[in-house]
Amino acid sequence: MRKTLALVAVAVGITVASAARADITIGFVTSLSGNGSSIGIPYGRGINAAYEYKKSVNGETVRLIQLDDGSDPSAATRNARKLVEEEKVDLLIGTATAPSTIAMAAVASELKVPMIAVSPIVKLPDTPEQWVVSVPQPASLLVKIIADRMKRDGMKNIGYIGFSDAWGDLVYNGAKAAESADGIKIQTNERYARTDTSVTAQILKVMAARPDAVLDGGSGTQGALPLLSLAERGFKGNTYGTVALVNPDFVNVGGKAAEGIQVSAGPVIVAEQLPDEHFAKKIALDFRSVYQKTHNIPTTDGFSAYSFDAWLIFANAAERALKSAKPGTIEFRAALRDAILSTKELPGVHAVYNFKQGAATGVDERSLVVVRLTGGAWKYVP
Numbered sequence: 001m002r003k004t005l006a007l008v009a010v011a012v013g014i015t016v017a018s019a020a021r022a023d024i025t026i027g028f029v030t031s032l033s034g035n036g037s038s039i040g041i042p043y044g045r046g047i048n049a050a051y052e053y054k055k056s057v058n059g060e061t062v063r064l065i066q067l068d069d070g071s072d073p074s075a076a077t078r079n080a081r082k083l084v085e086e087e088k089v090d091l092l093i094g095t096a097t098a099p100s101t102i103a104m105a106a107v108a109s110e111l112k113v114p115m116i117a118v119s120p121i122v123k124l125p126d127t128p129e130q131w132v133v134s135v136p137q138p139a140s141l142l143v144k145i146i147a148d149r150m151k152r153d154g155m156k157n158i159g160y161i162g163f164s165d166a167w168g169d170l171v172y173n174g175a176k177a178a179e180s181a182d183g184i185k186i187q188t189n190e191r192y193a194r195t196d197t198s199v200t201a202q203i204l205k206v207m208a209a210r211p212d213a214v215l216d217g218g219s220g221t222q223g224a225l226p227l228l229s230l231a232e233r234g235f236k237g238n239t240y241g242t243v244a245l246v247n248p249d250f251v252n253v254g255g256k257a258a259e260g261i262q263v264s265a266g267p268v269i270v271a272e273q274l275p276d277e278h279f280a281k282k283i284a285l286d287f288r289s290v291y292q293k294t295h296n297i298p299t300t301d302g303f304s305a306y307s308f309d310a311w312l313i314f315a316n317a318a319e320r321a322l323k324s325a326k327p328g329t330i331e332f333r334a335a336l337r338d339a340i341l342s343t344k345e346l347p348g349v350h351a352v353y354n355f356k357q358g359a360a361t362g363v364d365e366r367s368l369v370v371v372r373l374t375g376g377a378w379k380y381v382p
Helices: 001-017 037-053 074-087 098-111 137-151 166-177 200-208 222-234 248-258 267-273 281-295 301-320 329-341
Strands: 024-030 058-070 089-094 113-116 132-134 158-162 190-192 213-217 236-240 261-263 370-372 379-380
Touching: 024 037, 024 074, 037 281, 037 301, 058 074, 058 132, 074 089, 074 098, 074 236, 089 098, 089 301, 098 113, 098 132, 098 166, 113 301, 137 166, 137 213, 137 236, 137 261, 137 370, 158 166, 158 200, 190 200, 190 222, 200 222, 213 222, 222 236, 222 248, 222 261, 248 370, 248 379, 261 267, 267 281, 267 370, 281 301, 301 329
Parallel strands: 024 058, 024 089, 089 113, 113 132, 158 190, 158 213, 213 236, 236 261
Antiparallel strands: 261 370, 370 379
């Protein structure tokens, strides 16, 4: 809690200095500490870059408040309530892990505040009105694209190991759904906690199934554990994963064991390698430029870009919502929600977004490419 309060003070201090009273208030929650911090910190950096990219909408200034949930769903719930009830935010954006995102979405729906999730969610809260949408490509699509690549590579029998939480479930279920279409067979369903330091027992069971390839359903630093264990036991088959592994900590920890893994990822990961006519190339290069300017380091992950796209979606919707309501009101929250749900063909760095009532996500296959880790860098493999 002490870290959270300090963070609020920093966020408010920065924004108040630039505007005595901001007109649109955005509450952002991420995991700057805890076991989700390896992806939560990039989310935070991405939102800071997005704020620098666009600080006002139609002449209305924007105030950004950022809180740390410590990778804890209970803290994410408390933060969301604090932002809505005390800070009177017009919109919530967050957070870094699937369980915490689900917790935030429940609060947003209960308190009737629009929310843009930066982690995947599949099932919307069971409420009469929809208040939540999700930016990332759903796990079902992420896994479908990588399953298609497995088929092209001639892989048949696949071992699965992933987190023992909502994200692990999403990846496994996506892989099972792809079995019939791609002629693959998921032979194992091994799980491990995000806090585990060893997956030896699980990998022994995976290898006992003699798979052609292994699908890694982890993320960030902890996503490297299965690959390290596979390498220690001399596994020579192919490895695959999702954009959740596109993270510098994963690359550094995985080292040689991670070399050659293929993952489905947003086009921003390989922006400079894309053809000039690709929808994401220009905006992705703009994102990289403002990220570099904001943090004085290059962006090397996909998570920060989800935050950036969430900001683009908010700004686009706010332009329309401002025509019918004033920020800080119940009417503006409702207008902003309606505008988000009517977003059409909005290009971002990850996808072209089209939202509609009843659907959590608004992306299609244009949102994904396949990349391979080669020499410690991600390479586009059309």
